[in-house]
Amino acid sequence: MTGTSTVSASQVSIGTELPQLRIEVTPTFVISTALATRDFQDVHHDRDLAQQRGSKDIFLNILTDTGLVQRFVTDWAGPEALVRSVNIRLGVPCYAHDTLTFSGRVAERVEVDGEQRFVIEVSGQSSLGEHVAGTVQIALPEVTT
Amino acid sequence: MTLAGKAAIAGIGATEFSKDSGRSELRLACEAVRGALDDAGLAPSDVDGMVTFTMDANAEIAVARELGVGELSFFSRVHYGGGAAAATVQQAAMAVATGAADVVVAYRAFNERSGQRFGQVSSAAAQQVNSSGVDNSFHYPAGIATPAATVAMAAQRYLYEYGATTEDFGRVAVVDRKHAATNPNAWFHGKPISLDDHQASRWIAEPLRLLDCCQETDGGIALVITSAERAKDLPHTPVQVAAAAQGSGTGQYVMTSYYRDELAALPEMSVVGRQLWEQSGLSHSDVDVAVLYDHFTPYVLLQLEELGFCGRGEAKDFIAGDTLELHGKLPLNPHGGQLGEAYLHGMNGIAEGVRQVRGSAANQVPGARNVLVTAGTGVPTSGLVLGDYG
């Protein structure tokens, strides 16, 4: 839940752990996110073709990973946190019927172009291992809004 | 009761050592046994016991049948590859000492170059359906599938732990080949090598080079063992079995004892050594000639340590200079060993021990009285102390 209040910079300390986010990766979830990101590759919606190509099942697409990583961070930080970058490294596939669990922590505070930002480290684990890992840079208001 | 001095080796026999014998392994075995009996001044009909390696392809009854040995009252085989060599003599000595047999022949014969080559990958070893096959399942499929590779794993750790270099391995090869060069029966007669030759030879399984590995040989060797009493009536100086022992270590595997605290060690040889000194009443300092099993050079260094000639990791210093030469402190493998003379699974080393005690070796060490002979390393093994004690 994003809620309506945004965490202020003064409330954040390095090492703060983000609340975990669990996503039940149903086939519906894989397909609806693939189509919502306009990714029509068959491995994201057609299990028969995905299996013919050597995959166990349909699996999440990369644009969805980026979206979920962003959501994971703003669910915690609040609606007015400004997302400045999402850098992800891709690991094992996340197949339908798996559960994807995001965890993260505030790794450091940096100044970019005169703006104070926090770097959030994020990891998304599925039953097969780390599906996605990366960092998100956000700017937060100085006072609670 | 002790075995010390109860039995003696009264005869030795061998075929020529070649790369292609042109005849069956059974024929080689029979020639070697016949040669050993002739050497002992005995007839086939005198034999009532036979011992060989589990790995030998020639059944005792086949050899007996071919040579007209007749009835046998004792026959036995010893397992674990070259680790069996000295143990065949131990078996024979025990049979003689207990009266199970009067005259026992120990033999080993194979076409190891023109036939099945041990240095190649043996799928039969990998796929034997028994506990050894299960042991091998953790090694062969991973790619540790040749004897050289199994030794290389321990050798690499040895280099790391003790600061030795592959030149230290090479020094063993150089001394073996130096001795072979002056042994007319050696395959490498007249062909010594230098340390540079060793260092320039191609990799087999790093850190082992080609010249760290023994040769491949077609041939046969046989030994005649009888009681020390009876041996006195035979033509040659009786070569007494002053001690004979087998050894297997804690956590023992065949060539892949990789899970013990110390990888760069051969504790099974320490088990052998302790018994040899105890049985014979001798110690390592009494040894005049060492015939140490040398299928791969690193394990010669480890044997020197396990048998007490030097401390752990000190073999490289112990062998410096002329220690291992004929006039040195511990003459090593005067026949040239299995790197220089022939690879007969350690049995040619026992024959050399006999010649040294008799005083008839090609490279005779003057006054050799106590000769230590060891069997295959990396496997459950065995050893002998041979001597002339009147």
Place this chain on the structure above:
Amino acid sequence: MTGTMDSDIAATVHEKAERIAAGGGSKPRPARDPVNTAMINNWVEAMGDDNPVYTDPEFAASSVHGGLVAPPAMAQVWTMNGLHGQRAEDDPLGAMMAALDEAGFTSVVATNSEQTYHRYLSPGEHVSASTELDGVVGPKRTALGEGFFVTTRTSWLVGDEVVAEMTFKVLKFRPAGSDDGTAGDAGAAPWQGPSGRVVDASERAAGVLRPVISADTEFFWAGTRVGELRIQRWGDTLRHPPGPVDPGGSMEATPDYVVAAGHGTVYSYVVHHNPPVPGKQLPFVVALVELDEGVRVLGELIDADPGEVSIGMPVRAVFLRVDEELTLPAWEVAR
């Protein structure tokens, strides 16, 4: 390990990469639609993102944005080619993929996506995208096979203003074990097991000596098939290789196993040069690894330069799937 690449092939790939890179960025390609609330709504519904700045006009108006904005992570969505879309003819990623296909590197896997958002977009704005080839690195030996890492940079523009950028990296590879590069997909796709990656080795390990499996060791080989390095446990004592009797001596005890994390260091190793070994390509490295859990386990150390291997080097488990029955435990250098 795959065979050594013909240096001519590598040279050709780099030559083409230089030519494509020299062509600069593709002509900006406009999105099908302007930034719009319908697609935003579809996206946030699917993602489960209920941030009101994307969907609640009232909240958004009073927020730092002063009105509705699109999720930054949608930047790329606006310019996706869509269901019947085709790559632009001047798209350098497409050209580079074609060049690598031609050279036999037929499989592709994305490895990194790095997006930077210079500002939020509002409904009604129309973005276009331009992509250029940033670089081609290789050939590299990877667990998937030998291949090239291809990096592209995409800029999203509103008019002349760059509003977002992406660096995107893919590995374009020749599946391990395929000599001619015509194998297409690398059999089963690699996946992460609990102790390490499981990679297809149906080609590279053809003819491998198969393990003799007993009732005491069956659990170990069942584990490798699912990416688990299972270490037998008797009470608190771990033991490898496994066996039927408690090292503590109890004949009543029964074992279970732990699944190793798959991390360890090289305790010793061999670089095997001769003779040939079935299922291996010369030379190859075999490492005896001391696991963090404290036991030693043997396996091939794949994709390692023999000259770089040393005792103490950190490695991690990888599983070589030979076929349905057999998956071999192995190692790769931990980087």
